[in-house]
Amino acid sequence: MMISGAGFFSREGRALLPRLAFSGLLVLLFVFLTWEAVDFPARARYMPLTFGILGGVLSLVDMVTTTVRARRVGRSEARLHRESASRKRDTPREAPPELESKASALPYVAWVLAYLVFLWVGGAYGGSIIWLASFLRIENKSRWQFVLAACTAAGVLIWAMQMFLGLRWPNSLLF
Amino acid sequence: MIEVATDALSIIATPGLLGWMLLGTLIGLVVGIIPGLGGTVGMSLVLPFIFGMDPFSGLALLMGLAAVIHTGDTFPSVLLGVPGSAGSQATIMDGYPLARRGEAGRALGAAFFVSMIGGVVGAAILFAILPVVRPLVLALASPELFMLAVLGLSMVGVLSQGAPVAGVTSGVLGLFVGMIGAAPGAAAYRYTGGELYLNDGLPIAVVALGLFALPEIMDLVRENSSIARGGKLGGGVLVGVRDALRNKFLIIRSASLGAALGMIPGVGGAVVDWIVYGVTKQTSRNSHEFGTGDIRGVIGPESANNAKEGGALVPTLLFGIPGSGTTAVLMGALILLGYQVGPRMVTTDLDATMVIIWSLALANIFGALACLAATGIVAKLTTIPGRLLMPFLVVVMVLASYQSTRHWGDIIAFAVIGLVGWVMKELSWPRVPVLIGFVLAGPAERYLHLSMSRYGTDWLTRPLVLAIGLLCFLIIVSGTVSHTRTKARGRTSSEGAKEAR
Numbered sequence: 001m002m003i004s005g006a007g008f009f010s011r012e013g014r015a016l017l018p019r020l021a022f023s024g025l026l027v028l029l030f031v032f033l034t035w036e037a038v039d040f041p042a043r044a045r046y047m048p049l050t051f052g053i054l055g056g057v058l059s060l061v062d063m064v065t066t067t068v069r070a071r072r073v074g075r076s077e078a079r080l081h082r083e084s085a086s087r088k089r090d091t092p093r094e095a096p097p098e099l100e101s102k103a104s105a106l107p108y109v110a111w112v113l114a115y116l117v118f119l120w121v122g123g124a125y126g127g128s129i130i131w132l133a134s135f136l137r138i139e140n141k142s143r144w145q146f147v148l149a150a151c152t153a154a155g156v157l158i159w160a161m162q163m164f165l166g167l168r169w170p171n172s173l174l175f
Numbered sequence: 176m177i178e179v180a181t182d183a184l185s186i187i188a189t190p191g192l193l194g195w196m197l198l199g200t201l202i203g204l205v206v207g208i209i210p211g212l213g214g215t216v217g218m219s220l221v222l223p224f225i226f227g228m229d230p231f232s233g234l235a236l237l238m239g240l241a242a243v244i245h246t247g248d249t250f251p252s253v254l255l256g257v258p259g260s261a262g263s264q265a266t267i268m269d270g271y272p273l274a275r276r277g278e279a280g281r282a283l284g285a286a287f288f289v290s291m292i293g294g295v296v297g298a299a300i301l302f303a304i305l306p307v308v309r310p311l312v313l314a315l316a317s318p319e320l321f322m323l324a325v326l327g328l329s330m331v332g333v334l335s336q337g338a339p340v341a342g343v344t345s346g347v348l349g350l351f352v353g354m355i356g357a358a359p360g361a362a363a364y365r366y367t368g369g370e371l372y373l374n375d376g377l378p379i380a381v382v383a384l385g386l387f388a389l390p391e392i393m394d395l396v397r398e399n400s401s402i403a404r405g406g407k408l409g410g411g412v413l414v415g416v417r418d419a420l421r422n423k424f425l426i427i428r429s430a431s432l433g434a435a436l437g438m439i440p441g442v443g444g445a446v447v448d449w450i451v452y453g454v455t456k457q458t459s460r461n462s463h464e465f466g467t468g469d470i471r472g473v474i475g476p477e478s479a480n481n482a483k484e485g486g487a488l489v490p491t492l493l494f495g496i497p498g499s500g501t502t503a504v505l506m507g508a509l510i511l512l513g514y515q516v517g518p519r520m521v522t523t524d525l526d527a528t529m530v531i532i533w534s535l536a537l538a539n540i541f542g543a544l545a546c547l548a549a550t551g552i553v554a555k556l557t558t559i560p561g562r563l564l565m566p567f568l569v570v571v572m573v574l575a576s577y578q579s580t581r582h583w584g585d586i587i588a589f590a591v592i593g594l595v596g597w598v599m600k601e602l603s604w605p606r607v608p609v610l611i612g613f614v615l616a617g618p619a620e621r622y623l624h625l626s627m628s629r630y631g632t633d634w635l636t637r638p639l640v641l642a643i644g645l646l647c648f649l650i651i652v653s654g655t656v657s658h659t660r661t662k663a664r665g666r667t668s669s670e671g672a673k674e675a676r
Contacts, residue, residue, distance in 0.1 A: 019602045026344065033351055036366065044358035044365060047620045048351065055347035062340050105397040109594065112389065112569055116590055119573070120583075128570050135566040154570060161209075166220055168581050169574060 016070045023063040030056035111135060124169030129155055176525070180302065183529030186231055187537065192530075195232045199239025200538045204545065206240070207247025207259055209575055216578065217244060218504035222511070230512040231530050237508050238534035241501055242294055243542030245480040249286040250546075253279055253473070254557055255568065257388040260380075262480040264610060265452035267387060269465060269472025276468055279554040284415025285470055286477040287546045289426050292419075293478035294539025296430035297437070297485025298532050305521050305528070308438065308489050315439055318634035321622035322643035323439065324615045327446045329647040330453035331608040342605045349612020350619075352377060352592075359617065360624035372584030377592075380579045382613050385592025388572045390600040395561030412550045418470045425471060426478045429455060433479025437486025446618070449611055451479035457653055481539055488535070492520040492528060 034052030037045050118127035129151045136142040136150060161167045186192065199221070206217035217240050225233045248259025249266060256271035258264040266286065273282040331346035355366045356376030367373040419426060429451050436447040455475030456465045465472045484501075491502040494517065509516055520528045556564075576589040599606050626634045634640060 022598060022602050022604070026348070030347075033366070040358070040365060041361045041363050043361035043624065044363040047616075047623075048354055048365065051347050051350050055344055055351070058340055058344040058347065062344060065340065105393045105597070108393055108396050108565070109597070112590065112593070115569055115573065116586060119586065124574060128574070132566050132570060140562055140566075150567075154567065158570075158574070167574075167578055170577050170583060170586065173583070 016066055016073075020063060020066045020070070023059050023066060026059035027056055027063065030059060111139065119170055120173050123172035124158060125155060126172070128158060176306070179525050180529050180532075183526055183533055186526075187235060187530055187533045192232055192235045193537075196235040196239035196534050196538055197541060199236040199241075200243050200542045200545070203240035203243040203538070204247035204542055207244040208250050209259075209571075217241070218501055218508070222504060222508055225508050226511050228512070230514070230527065233508065233512045234527060234530050235534045237505060238531050239538040239541075241505060242481070242484060242535045242538035244501070245477075245484070246287060246290045246294075246539070246542045246546055249283060249290065249477060250553060253282045253286065254553070255388065256391040257572070258383045258610075262448055262483065263476070264383065264607075264614075265448040265476035266473055268452060268607065269467070269469050271391070272466070272468035273470065273473070274554075274557050277557070278414075278468070279557045280411045280550055281415040281418065281470065282473050283550040283554060284412030284547065285419045286415070286473050287543045287550065288416045288419045289429075289474050289478040290481045290546075291539050291543030292426050293430040293433065294481035294484065294543070295536050296427065296478075297434045297482035298536035298539070299485075300431065300434040300482070301485040301488055301535070302529075302532050304438075304489065305493070308493065314639070316629075317622045317625035318630060318637050319639045319643065320439065321619060321626050322640050322647070323436075323446065323450075324619035324622060326643055326647050326650070327449050327611060327615045328619065329650045330449050331611055338603070338605060341603075342608045345599070345605050346608035346612040349609035349614075350616045351612075352382060352609065353613040353616025354620070359621040360628070370584070372580070372582050375580070376617070377588055377613075378579030378585065379614065381576045381585050381588045382592055383610060384572050384576050385589045386596040386599075386606050386609060388568070389589075389593030390597040390606075392561075392565050392568050392572075393597050394600070396565045399560065399562055412547055415470070416547075419474055422471060422474050425455065425459075425474055429475045429478035430482035433482035434486035436479075437483035438489045446614065447483045448476045448480055449614075452476045453650065457650060485532075485535060488531065492516055492531070493518065 030052050034049060034056060037048035037052055040048065115127070115131045118131040121127060122130060132154055133147050133151050136147045137144075142150075158169065162169060187196070202221065203217055206220070218237065221236060221240060225237065228236070244260060245262050248263040249270070251257045251259040252263045252266040253270035253274050256267050256274075258267055270282045270286065273279065328346065331342055351366070353376070355373050356364060357374060358365050364374055432451055432454065433447055436450060452472065452475055455471055456462050459465070459469075459471050461469075487502050488505075491506055506516055514520070514524055514527055573586055573589060576585050579585045596606055596609075598604075599609075
């Protein structure tokens with residue numbers, strides 16, 4: 001299978017690269033899961049083995065169809081370029097791939113992961129309130145009064161749910 | 176029987192009992208609204224207080240709570256795209272897109288109205304079927320239960336957003352997530368990596384929250400928009416109620432199907448929800464609009480999930496077989512109150528059964544009315560900018576996921592599944608099939624194992640197995656035909672547009 005076909009060098013084709021990578025990862029995952037299933041006792045094996053093979057084949061099919069799609073869009077894009085060059089005028093450019101827009105969510109992923117670290121260090125009360133204050137101040141640039149009110153409300157809500165609904169919150173793993 | 180029913184109504188209409196039922200309804204709504212908590216948690220909360228209570232008051236409290244869990248859980252499903260509980264998963268398919276269009280009030284109005292009707296239909300079916308249900312329930316053995324799980328799995332194709340390969344692959348991925356932990360029928364732990372936390376498998380709340388909550392929150396902050404795009408609210412509660420009234424046959428059909436499926440022990444709320452959603456989609460005109468904010472996609476599953484509670488009480492009360500965690504706790508509570516579940520519930524203790532039925536119907540009405548009254552205010556939440564909502568939602572989601580087993584593994588699993596869900600959303604991989612696969616992995620494998628051990632391959636020729644198999648086949652074929660037609664229609668219209676240009 002030609003993965004590094006001309007299609008993936010085109011503007012639209014590059015947008016399909018993450019999908020291809022994800023399908024590739026799925027193929028590897030299903031191969032691993034099937035491999036693991038071989039060692040299970042007979043009664044625990046048949047389902048993961050069957051579905052592991054099915055999943056592997058299907059993700060491979062997705063890889064192939066993504067590659068074919070990338071080649072097709074690559075070809076049509078090249079044709080458009082040729083036509084625009086022969087007409088010697090600029091054709092309106094296609095909308096840029098959404099890769100950059102998708103990457104703009106990464107700082108927020110980092111914020112969520114930071115919250116887990118805050119919880120780990122400070123437990124539910126301390127971790128949540130400090131993280132909430134940090135987010136509202138640094139990311140949202142909220143005013144101190146709002147930050148204070150929001151953190152107090154969150155603290156009271158967490159406490160009320162513990163008191164009245166009998167819910168339990170994660171304790172700090174360090175202290 | 177009618178006489179006992181009227182006597183029970185006069186008992187439940189006393190202020191004391193009504194008070195207990197309303198208290199249960201209030202607790203049930205709060206528990207339903209918080210994602211990750213479900214009926215089992217709610218029932219467990221009040222169980223310690225039941226001991227020593229007057230039996231009818233205890234029953235009213237418990238049934239008030241159990242009846243409205245699936246009414247309250249519509250709020251997170253519609254407003255956040257996060258299933259409030261396992262039984263409201265399918266509501267997110269069309270409820271959340273409606274909220275994104277600024278029509279949260281319409282979706283919630285329709286959902287609460289049909290929840291009320293569904294709950295009452297469920298109670299009525301429970302009342303009507305009690306004397307005759309025994310042979311029906313006993314006709315279902317492990318082969319039929321396995322086929323019902325397959326029926327649920329066949330919905331994966333229907334719900335693949337026009338990408339059948341990716342949809343089925345996602346479904347298989349979900350099956351593997353569901354296979355983590357102890358294997359049914361064999362002394363083996365699978366894919367646990369030696370982690371004690373994974374021995375019991377991943378909790379459904381963690382998987383659902385991770386798959387849907389985190390990706391939606393990420394989308395909101397990235398776009399810096401409110402849930403209702405443009406920050407404006409369109410259709411109101413009454414529009415939703417009118418939508419529901421226009422689809423009265425769908426309500427009755429979905430509620431009856433929900434109650435009937437609820438009677439089958441071991442078929443959980445999630446399975447019922449997806450089956451009803453799939454059937455609604457397959458039997459509706461212009462089904463290509465499902466998944467993009469079609470109100471019928473809210474009406475179908477919401478009618479069913481409340482009606483299912485009535486059906487689920489049949490095996491619990493008559494045979495002592497709890498069909499879900501909620502009914503298991505209810506059974507424990509009934510024993511605490513001095514009742515012996517089984518045939519006595521329709522003979523000696525018929526009055527208690529009637530109190531249960533009335534509480535179920537009345538709590539559904541009160542719960543839905545309370546939610547309808549609150550909808551206007553709650554729907555305004557969808558106009559708050561995403562960046563302001565995000566930190567609070569993250570705190571609620573993470574702490575809610577921790578309630579599943581109260582282990583740090585819940586939080587870590589939530590984050591990992593959330594990241595996978597986010598990647599899937601960004602790459603347009605359907606996520607719903609993952610959830611369906613996850614929910615059905617256990618029942619499918621368990622019942623297949625039981626069927627093979629007990630019947631060999633003979634179970635394949637059982638009439639009900641063949642009938643359900645035929646239904647699966649029809650669903651897959653009609654799904655494929657409808658997908659091909661939609662594609663062809665799209666091609667024709669784009670060619671027409673080109674010609675017009």
